[in-house]
Amino acid sequence: MQPPQTNEEKQLDLALDDLIQRVRELKQGVSSFIYKLENDYQNISWPNMMEHFGVLSSGLSSIKRLLKTEKMPLLRNYVLFPILLSPDRDPHLEKLTEGRVSAFNHEVVPDYLRTKPEPEVEEKVQMLSSKAASITPEVAQKQLTMLNKITSNILDIINASSDDWDKDSASLRNALPPTTSQQETAMLIAAVTKGVRLRRQDSQGQMSPAPQMGSMPTQQHQQQPLPQKPQMPGSGIGRVPSAVKTNIKAAVTSHPYQRP
Template sequence: MMEREEKVLDIVLESLISRCQEIKKSLISFLYRLENDYQKLDWPAFLDNFALISGQINNMMKILKNEKTPPLRNRILLPLLLAPDRDEDLATLTEGRVVAFNHEMVPDYLRTKLEPEIEAIEAKLSAKAMQINPETGSKHITSVNKIANHILELIKNIKEDWESESSQRTSIPVTSSIQDTNTILAAIYLGKGLKPVPTMVPKPGPAPGVAMGPQGPNQTGPRPPGMGKAPSAIKTNIKSASQNNPYNR
């Protein structure tokens, strides 16, 4: 019977140690983020870390409250050896927090009650709480619950508004087309899909400033310097015809 209880106790202790290590890792990670990544840490991430740690603590408490778990309060932990010298194995096991298990460290690590100063403060607060009238206490409780419910209602309304805005943002119709955009860019930069502009071919005809005569083009514009008047064949023919006319006599 004793051997069975010892085995169950060993299993429970191993499970508790593993749960404590998980809680420790979560706390270290959360503290590191608070010290180094506090600018990027938003409120939902903050709540997620708290929820993770709270869930791990609840799992550990379930092990302690399990019916198969032997009552640990019936166990007594006593130091087998006290030494003022440094113990390397103890320092490694406690990650440097406890380097020697001496008369100064034992009362702090093996105590089952709070420190006297903390006990005095707790007793004072308990006595002050007992002096409050039950009716006054119930009024305070009602007022605190009312404030808490009001805050929860505000948070709920803000959450609903935010979710409705998010749903509206996702339902906005698409007013652009990637295919049309690529077509426009290809037309602008590469000229793809554009029709060529027809070039106007001039019709053959006289050059500006030149008139067509019976014997070829005559220049009607200003003559270049150094060129005389060209003899007129028409005038010469008319003059010779007038000399041979018999009616001139």
Template sequence: MQREERVMDATLDAVLQRVVDIKGSLQELLVKIEREGEQGDWPSYLNSFSVISAQIYTLMKLLKNEKTPILRNYLTLPLQLNAESDEKLLVATEGRVPSFSHDFVPNMLRTKPEPDMEQKHQALEAKMAQVNSDTAQKQINIHNRVVKHVMDLVNTAREEWETETAARTSQPQTCSLNETQILVAALGTGKGFKIRAQPPGPSPTIQQPPPQISTASKAVSAVKTNIKAATSIHPYSR
């Protein structure tokens, strides 16, 4: 009996710690939403949701553990009712419950749903009782077919996505980012090229062809000479 009590105390402490962690993460998310509003960073919100999801998964894993006692088999009963203010209870409930009195016990230890929810549940049960069994079975079968069809669509989309992801990751690499950057640097700035040094010695001279005398200058000089010779002989000098 004492061993069961110790196991139960350890389980309740672990569950309480997980619940406190989830509560803290939710409070941080609410504060972030109130402060940032529409200007909030969406990846930051996704990180907060991921943390909360992981904490809830840890809590559910703890509750489903084989060593965890089944909490629904235990009852919670008030051992003492007091109308006076209790500081420890006030701190534990963050100022919501000042005392564990007769007014708070039905709300804190409620095992039945709230009256509004209970009325809705009873109305649904009455509506179900009015439906014929054959009609109800047909509606159930139609609902199951619709759910199965949706699940098939989701599974098909997931398989296609996984196949595309696997094919994308298994394709051989046809280019290298490193080599591309080296090639661009070599073409743009000449990086990586080696400059060959010229061997010592006389620099090669360029042979120029000999100047050619144009025939037009010869013809001009000949004409001038002939004119001078003709003017020295006068036909009426006798």
């Protein structure tokens, strides 16, 4: 039989449950954002990206505020140590960790219960700390001033470019697309009045250029057939049959609606 929990233990359990819930929500937001980046990246715009980043930032801020509240006990005062290590597979542990940890053995304990960084990371941190401590305040102030100057210059360039882009986009939106073309209008007038670039089909089925205005009377005069001499009756040359047939009837003097 377990002893009853004290008020401090109850408060710790409630605080941990709330913290786990906040972390779970933040994890779901990160997972959905990664899924959209991998599968629906074509439909994601810059405002959507900024909205997702804002949601994740607010989740982290809420977790930080929760850790700083009075109801949250100081977790640094508590030590987490394993009670039982087993090389066998634990289904309950696998379900709690969503398949990340299948067994709580000697291999995973140093990574999951580590309270200090890895030796390689700790070595790099110490190297950077010693390098930062070796810089004098005057040198640090000069470097900070130079960094601020470079940053301000880059910001001015970005703002100037942004203003130019806004002006260009506004001019493009206000400019109306052209609806006429002087060259095409001149071509249409020349085609209608003088037949420029027009072709007609001759008797042999070939396309020939249309005649110009100045040469039309000469060509029409040349294409007119010559008059033929009338043939005398009884001559050896046969008479050309007429293509026009006539039917002559006598005029009717009586009115069709004449009274009897």
